[in-house]
Amino acid sequence: GFLFASLSQEFRFASLxxxxxxxxxxQGFGFAxxxxxxxxxxxxxRFGFxxxxxxxxxASLS
Structure with a gap:
């Protein structure tokens, strides 16, 4: 039981x-x-300018 509890906590931490x-x-993709x-x-x-x-x-040429 204790082993299963610590194992599930490890899985929870891994998924977290x-x-x-x-x-x-x-967020990196959002920033990119x-x-x-x-x-x-x-x-x-720049193209517009x-x-x-x-x-x-x-206009000045014509």
């Missing part, structure tokens, strides 16, 4: 640590997608 590992892993979103927004802003400056250049 796996839960923490999964949550930290999913968030940083990719920031990278994508800054990249699209480039096309805007090209439009100004075209």
């Amino acid at each position: 640590s796996q839960g923490f590992r999964f949550s930290s892993l999913s 997608s968030l940083s990719q979103g920031f990278r994508f927004s800054s990249l699209s802003q 480039a096309s805007l400056s090209q439009a100004f250049k075209f």
Whole structure:
């Protein structure tokens, strides 16, 4: 009985640590997608700024 209790506690601790590992892993994915979103927004802003400056250049040229 005591052996079974300590064994079930080990299983509980193992599943609990796996839960923490999964949550930290999913948070890592969330952070990665968030940083990719920031990278994508800054990249699209850069493209927007480039096309805007090209439009100004075209307007001043014409």
